[in-house]
Each structure stands twice: as structure tokens, then as C-alpha cells.
Amino acid sequence: MSLVVSAIHKTYPNGIKALKGVDLSIEPGEVFGLVGPNGAGKSTLLKVISGLLRAESGAIRYNAEDITGQPARAARFIGLMPDPLGVYTDITTWDYLEFFGRVLGLTEEERKTRIADVVQELELGAWLNEEVETLSAGWQRRAALGRILLAKTPVLLLDEPAAGLDISARKELLDIVRRLASQDRSIVVSSHILPELQDLADRFGILDDGEWKNVTEGQPFFQRADLDRGLATPFAEIKCSDPAAACRALSPDHQAEESAPGVIRILTPQGKDSVAAAVRDLCGQGIDVYEVRPARRDLGDVVLQVLDDNEGGDRK
Amino acid sequence: MNPFFWLEIRIRAREKRLWIIALFFLLSVFLFGGGILAIAVLSSSSDVVPGALGLGISSTVLFWHGALMIVLAPLASAGRIAQEREQRTLPALINTPVNTWSIVRGKLWGSWTFILWLSALILPFLSIGLVWGGIEFWRMAACMALNILVSLMFATVALGFSGLFGRSLTAYLVSGTFMIAWMVLLPILGSIGLALSDIVEWEGLQTFISYLCLFNHPFFPIVMLVSEAYELEPALTTFRIAYAIAVWCVVGGIGLLLANRGLKREVY
Numbered sequence A: 001m002s003l004v005v006s007a008i009h010k011t012y013p014n015g016i017k018a019l020k021g022v023d024l025s026i027e028p029g030e031v032f033g034l035v036g037p038n039g040a041g042k043s044t045l046l047k048v049i050s051g052l053l054r055a056e057s058g059a060i061r062y063n064a065e066d067i068t069g070q071p072a073r074a075a076r077f078i079g080l081m082p083d084p085l086g087v088y089t090d091i092t093t094w095d096y097l098e099f100f101g102r103v104l105g106l107t108e109e110e111r112k113t114r115i116a117d118v119v120q121e122l123e124l125g126a127w128l129n130e131e132v133e134t135l136s137a138g139w140q141r142r143a144a145l146g147r148i149l150l151a152k153t154p155v156l157l158l159d160e161p162a163a164g165l166d167i168s169a170r171k172e173l174l175d176i177v178r179r180l181a182s183q184d185r186s187i188v189v190s191s192h193i194l195p196e197l198q199d200l201a202d203r204f205g206i207l208d209d210g211e212w213k214n215v216t217e218g219q220p221f222f223q224r225a226d227l228d229r230g231l232a233t234p235f236a237e238i239k240c241s242d243p244a245a246a247c248r249a250l251s252p253d254h255q256a257e258e259s260a261p262g263v264i265r266i267l268t269p270q271g272k273d274s275v276a277a278a279v280r281d282l283c284g285q286g287i288d289v290y291e292v293r294p295a296r297r298d299l300g301d302v303v304l305q306v307l308d309d310n311e312g313g314d315r316k
Numbered sequence B: 001m002n003p004f005f006w007l008e009i010r011i012r013a014r015e016k017r018l019w020i021i022a023l024f025f026l027l028s029v030f031l032f033g034g035g036i037l038a039i040a041v042l043s044s045s046s047d048v049v050p051g052a053l054g055l056g057i058s059s060t061v062l063f064w065h066g067a068l069m070i071v072l073a074p075l076a077s078a079g080r081i082a083q084e085r086e087q088r089t090l091p092a093l094i095n096t097p098v099n100t101w102s103i104v105r106g107k108l109w110g111s112w113t114f115i116l117w118l119s120a121l122i123l124p125f126l127s128i129g130l131v132w133g134g135i136e137f138w139r140m141a142a143c144m145a146l147n148i149l150v151s152l153m154f155a156t157v158a159l160g161f162s163g164l165f166g167r168s169l170t171a172y173l174v175s176g177t178f179m180i181a182w183m184v185l186l187p188i189l190g191s192i193g194l195a196l197s198d199i200v201e202w203e204g205l206q207t208f209i210s211y212l213c214l215f216n217h218p219f220f221p222i223v224m225l226v227s228e229a230y231e232l233e234p235a236l237t238t239f240r241i242a243y244a245i246a247v248w249c250v251v252g253g254i255g256l257l258l259a260n261r262g263l264k265r266e267v268y
Helices: A042-050 A093-103 A108-122 A137-150 A167-182 A194-200 A224-228 A243-250 A272-284 A299-315 B003-012 B016-043 B050-077 B082-086 B090-094 B100-121 B123-132 B137-164 B168-200 B203-214 B220-226 B234-264
Strands: A003-011 A017-026 A031-035 A057-062 A078-081 A155-159 A186-190 A203-208 A221-223 A235-240 A257-260 A263-267 A289-295
Touching: A003 A042, A017 A042, A031 A042, A031 A167, A031 A194, A031 A299, A042 A078, A042 A155, A042 A186, A078 A137, A093 A108, A093 A137, A093 B003, A108 A137, A108 A167, A137 A167, A155 A167, A167 A186, A167 A194, A194 A299, A203 A299, A221 A224, A235 A243, A235 A272, A243 A257, A243 A263, A243 A272, A263 A272, A272 A289, B003 B100, B016 B050, B016 B100, B016 B123, B050 B100, B050 B123, B050 B137, B050 B168, B050 B220, B082 B090, B082 B137, B082 B168, B100 B123, B100 B137, B100 B234, B123 B137, B137 B168, B137 B220, B137 B234, B168 B203, B220 B234
Parallel strands: A031 A186, A031 A203, A078 A155, A155 A186
Antiparallel strands: A003 A017, A003 A057, A203 A221, A235 A263, A235 A289, A257 A263
């Protein structure tokens, strides 16, 4: 029961190769965080999965059913919230949901039930008689999400769902996404707002120049738990009396650097043993150690590092 | 009910522009028809002949209706698909189980309904003409039907341009250009062609030019029906009217194909 994307290649008519053999597999209940710079191919990938763009080669399957390049068939399983979001003018939120209920071919009874469910789920009740165009960005996104939820698709593709939202609207929308994931849906979220995405997604992939970038040797994807562990190159932070002297004492083995006033960050390839060795060295040099803690690397750090490494690699 | 038709009706009914167009339409028919009636009565030195007056009112209203509808029909439909692109609502539509024909059908019914609704507004004026006499009911009904048919054709072609072009303004301009080309340029070219073919005295060429440039003109059938041409050569006139209708249907069909092709091009 999963969505499987295999070796997708997509070249735009202007010759730009947007996707170069992208693979991805998502399980039910999983939230996948799709990260990458502008123009990396994130939106293209989501559009290809939902059938809005046609790939030159590769396959997209849901439960082994081939849905490659077939938007109508893909729509039975996949709901896409595109960016930018398009909204109709002169139409109320209720009309909007009713229209898409009709498009989905729901009976009057089904429409009534599902719209009521969606309105309750997304708390749209107060806005049903307001024109969609006049709603705030956050409520417009909820209405768009409502459209997808009417179809009860097991896979949701959300392209920049939190773009342009203020902090509270962002938090509320991400709470909704969490709730949806807990209902056994597979969700792919493409976002530039990395702190929220870090809390939301279970697994991440960094797309750049149309292909996944390896975060560790041969591994393009990583879990949220991996971030907490510092991925494959764990760090520790040491609060000490003389950071400058500490950096000199520990480099180059620990690649120490001052990360904050009075704090140095060191590489700990052997885990606790590396930490113990570093502390011993510092104490041996007469530098007082006040505190040692594992350094968390947030998603932004990882993305920047991976992209920098890849740029360096390309240059070489 | 087609969901896109449902949405079209829902949206258009709230558009102020639509009601203003309807008001303008009604007012123009009223003023034009009323003006003709007043002129006929005031300028008549002898007693007013009811039949002549009835024919005057009916033919004036029918021609005015035809002219207005030919202008308004493209306006009613040239933006319908292009607006979806401009509003960026097409991805949401493509990400549904419906096919492109369903979208085209819904949009088409929407614009056709508008045309039929506007046409229904002139029925009271035509009934006045009918009361005065001078024109048979079947002839009036046929003229009305031909007007509606040609309007539906123009609306369909405009929908095709709407599907083909990314911006509604482009679709409006191209639809307008197409309309002027057919209504004005083609007859002018036809007349020049006929004049030249007179010089070479080649009858076959004259017939060919007439069918190519004149007999498919949106006003040709109605002119034939209202004038004496029908009485003089009923079989030939009927054939020519049927030819005009066939050309309109083919052009409308091409419009439909263009609209569908434009939507299909969204997935590339």
C-alpha cells in the first residue's frame, strides 16, 4: 500500500532537464519532507506524480497500479495542492466545495456528508458563505485542502502549503497536516520553511538540479531521528573557559570551531569516546570545561551543508 | 448536471457585467425597434399599412438581434477557459477524474445558455411584429433560429480560441478579428473576386467565390428568408441556407476541437 516513483525523467520543452531519474517510495501514514533550492525540481516532481506533467521515462505506481501520465486515474489516489494556489472569483467557500464534489461525481447525499466532514475537520464553518477570493491566505489554503479531502485520496501532495502564512496560520495548517497523516495518509510536503518541516515530516530528501543529493554515503533520504543524532557526522558542543585556545588544542582531529560565545563545536566520529578524548585534551591544556552536550543539527544546517558539498564536488 | 455548467451558471449569475450587458441589449432593441416604428409612423403620408409596419419591426428586430448576438457571443465565451489559466485554477481541475471534454462541454453550455437567455429577451418585440403581420410565423421563427445558430457558432469558436490562448485578452482579440474577417473582409474579398471573374467571364469561378465568401456569411440566410429571394427560387435558396448552416457547424466543430486541444496541452 504505497506510492512508488521510479526513475522519473522530465525535460521541459525549453530543454531544461527538471528531473533526472528520481526515485521515491512513500508508505501510508508517512510524511515526507521534500527540500531543495528554488528550481531544484520539487514542484515538477509533484506535478509529474499527480499527472499534471508528463515524464519522458520512469513510472509512478500506487499499489502496483500504473498511473504514469494519467491525471484522471492519478486523481483517484493523489490529491495535489499546487503552489501558487488558484482560486475562483465570485464563488463562496461552500460553492467551491460543492463544485469539486460534483466534479468528483459524488451523489447529493455523499456531497452533503463529505462537505460536512471536511468543514468540521478544517473548521471552515464560519467561512462557508464568504467568497473564497476574500479569505485570508491561510483560509484559502484550508479551502484548497478541503477540495482535496473531498476526494478522500490516500496520497496528498502539498506544494509549499505554508507559503505566505503568518506563524499562527502556519502552525494551524501544519497541525491539520499532522492529523491527516495520523489517518494513514501518505503525505509529501514541499516547503522552504524548514523548522516547521523538520517537526512535521518523518523522512526527508534533498532535491537539487533534478536529482536527490546524498546526505550520507549512498543515502539520499534521512529520518527526523537521524537529525537528532547528528546524521553520520555527529557533533558535540563544549562550553569552556578559553574557546580560542580550545579550538587550537583540538584541531584538526576534531575540526573544532567556535559556534557561540564561550562555546566550541567539535566533530565526534567515535561518539562518546571522541567526546571523552576531547575533554581530556582540554583539561590537559589547562582549559576549564563547564558543559558538554550533543549538538543537534537542524534541517537547515543539513540542507546547506549537503548543497555546499555538492557544489564543491561539482567544482572539483 | 455537468459540474462546470453548474459553476458557470453560479458564477455568471453573480456577475454585474452580465446584467449590464442584458440591460444594454434590451434597451438597444427597444430603442432601435421603437425608433423604426416611430419613423415609419411619422414619415408615412398616407395611412399606415399594418403588414409593412409588421415586416419593418420584425426585420429590424431580427437583424439587430443578429448583429448584437454576433458581437456578444464571443464576449460571452472567449474568456471562459483562458480565465482558468489566469486564475491558475486549471491544475485543480486536471487533478480530478473528469476529462477535458467534460470541461469544454460545461463551458460551452454556460455560454450557450447566456445566448439563449439574451435571445429570449427579444421575444416580446418579435411578438409585436407578429401582431402587426407582414411576415409569416415560420419565417420569423426560422430567422430567429438562424440568428441563434450563428451566435452559438461564434461562441463555440471563441471558446476554442479561449482554450488555445493563455490570456483571455488575446482570446477576445482573436475572436473579434475572426468575426470581423468573416463578417466584413470575406464579403469584400468575395465582391472583388466576383468583379474580377466577371472580366474573365468564368461562371464556375463566380459560383466558387460566392460559396467561399458570400453564401456562408452569418447574415446570408436571414437576408434570403426576409427578402423575395426565397419566393423566386425556393429550392436553390434552401440549398444555400443549408450550405451556410453546414459551414457554421463545421467551424463550430473546429472551435470545439481547439478548446479541447488547448486543455489537453496543459499536460505536457
